[in-house]
Amino acid sequence: MSEEKKKPSEMYPKVAECENKLNDLISEAISVGKEMFSAAEGKMFTPDIFFMGILNRTINLVDAILNLTESWNFVAAGSLVRLHLDTLLCLSYLRAIKNHDMFIIQVLEGKQLRNIKDEEGKKLTDTRLRDYARPLFPQIDNVYIETSRLVHFSNKHIFSSTQVIDEVNGNIGIFIGKGFLGWAEKDIISLLECTIAITNRIHAIVRGWILQKAKVVW
Numbered sequence: 001m002s003e004e005k006k007k008p009s010e011m012y013p014k015v016a017e018c019e020n021k022l023n024d025l026i027s028e029a030i031s032v033g034k035e036m037f038s039a040a041e042g043k044m045f046t047p048d049i050f051f052m053g054i055l056n057r058t059i060n061l062v063d064a065i066l067n068l069t070e071s072w073n074f075v076a077a078g079s080l081v082r083l084h085l086d087t088l089l090c091l092s093y094l095r096a097i098k099n100h101d102m103f104i105i106q107v108l109e110g111k112q113l114r115n116i117k118d119e120e121g122k123k124l125t126d127t128r129l130r131d132y133a134r135p136l137f138p139q140i141d142n143v144y145i146e147t148s149r150l151v152h153f154s155n156k157h158i159f160s161s162t163q164v165i166d167e168v169n170g171n172i173g174i175f176i177g178k179g180f181l182g183w184a185e186k187d188i189i190s191l192l193e194c195t196i197a198i199t200n201r202i203h204a205i206v207r208g209w210i211l212q213k214a215k216v217v218w
Contacts, residue, residue: 054202072181081195
């Protein structure tokens with residue numbers, strides 16, 4: 001296999017380290033799920049169904065981000081980090097309120113978050129949800145803005161397909177195809193570290209429910 005066709009994890013030790021951590025977090029999410037359903041002598045409560053969906057979404061998004069990173073697919077991997085962040089936004093609000101069941105039932109009924117109002121009567125738009133997430137994830141605003149630019153067509157999609165070849169003469173390479181081998185090491189690591197940070201916070205909130213379920217603390 002030629003150098004340029006190697007996977008990022010084969011070229012960059014730090015990328016491999018991040019990917020190993022994310023695979024560990026996938027295994028941890030499965031363990032957290034088992035722990036949740038075993039708590040309180042296996043009794044089921046409304047939040048259990050909600051968090052089951054949260055954990056499944058987390059596992060599958062992280063798995064997809066890993067696969068896309070290994071195929072140098074920056075465009076799709078970055079978009080999925082935005083979806084992963086969406087999970088944390090929702091959980092940050094849930095963690096901050098007292099009446100968890102009412103909110104969860106609204107979600108289970110299919111009501112969109114932006115049509116649900118918080119205790120101050122403000123709709124749960126992404127802007128409002130970021131207020132709840134900021135104490136847990138201080139970098140929320142920057143991550144939200146940058147990953148949203150990958151969900152909606154922007155200059156990131158254009159510049160992610162170009163690479164400077166000759167700075168002196170201003171020559172650039174243009175690429176159309178699957179993935180992009182010019183995806184910089186630091187940017188790959190940044191994306192994976194962000195995914196790790198989001199996942200850790202999601203796990204922490206789910207564990208908070210497990211403690212509450214076991215009648216310890218919220």
